[in-house]
Amino acid sequence: MANKLRILIVDDHQLVIQGILCSLKDVGDFDVVATNTCDDAFQLIKTHQNTNPFHLLFTDLSFDNTTEETNLDGGEELIKAIRNNEFDIKIAVITGHTETNRVYNVISNLNPNAYLLKSKCDATEIGFAVQKMLANDYYYTHEIHQKIMRRNIVQIQMDDVAVQILKALPNYPKISNLEGVITKADDTPIKLRSIETKLCNLRADLNAKNNTDLVLKAKELGIID
Numbered sequence: 001m002a003n004k005l006r007i008l009i010v011d012d013h014q015l016v017i018q019g020i021l022c023s024l025k026d027v028g029d030f031d032v033v034a035t036n037t038c039d040d041a042f043q044l045i046k047t048h049q050n051t052n053p054f055h056l057l058f059t060d061l062s063f064d065n066t067t068e069e070t071n072l073d074g075g076e077e078l079i080k081a082i083r084n085n086e087f088d089i090k091i092a093v094i095t096g097h098t099e100t101n102r103v104y105n106v107i108s109n110l111n112p113n114a115y116l117l118k119s120k121c122d123a124t125e126i127g128f129a130v131q132k133m134l135a136n137d138y139y140y141t142h143e144i145h146q147k148i149m150r151r152n153i154v155q156i157q158m159d160d161v162a163v164q165i166l167k168a169l170p171n172y173p174k175i176s177n178l179e180g181v182i183t184k185a186d187d188t189p190i191k192l193r194s195i196e197t198k199l200c201n202l203r204a205d206l207n208a209k210n211n212t213d214l215v216l217k218a219k220e221l222g223i224i225d
């Protein structure tokens with residue numbers, strides 16, 4: 001058993017754990033352990049680190065079974081604890097969270113080796129993710145990859161003026177009212193025509209139908225709060 005690849009699954013829903021277990025059985029002959037709390041997962045990783053370490057971790061991000069005694073109340077906290085202790089284990093996030101801002105923050109700040117979506121994950125994709133992680137590579141499911149690419153492109157295109165406009169839009173129903181509110185770096189007011197042009201470009205960049213839709217998409221992307 002010690003020669004097998006050891007995989008740890010942590011999720012608070014038994015059906016999800018069962019689904020991942022079934023998929024892993026179709027992929028290969030692994031030594032798989034499952035638990036439903038991040039505290040237990042961390043303790044298992046720590047306890048076996050020097051004797052029979054886990055090689056891969058599959059974890060959700062959100063857990064509904066936390067209590068006042070819980071130390072690690074979610075997948076992000078678990079990943080941080082693993083990183084802080086420099087445990088040698090590849091980490092795959094397998095979750096239902098697709099919000100662009102959360103996805104971007106998890107990948108940017110925690111650098112998981114894989115990001116999979118529960119609703120679209122099967123044995124083939126899990127197998128591909130395992131293969132990539134063992135090769136010291138990264139795997140993000142297609143939808144997540146597209147979101148990150150889009151977020152990066154939009155971020156590059158954003159400047160201070162664009163952010164000012166996006167933040168001000170909900171407070172000014174008429175675009176003409178933005179004149180004198182939006183300024184350059186030297187506090188020089190930007191003319192209405194330039195604001196309208198910028199807005200037009202922002203709607204095109206974010207594929208927004210109108211200014212209301214533009215603000216919603218900017219929030220979803222995490223550009224504004």
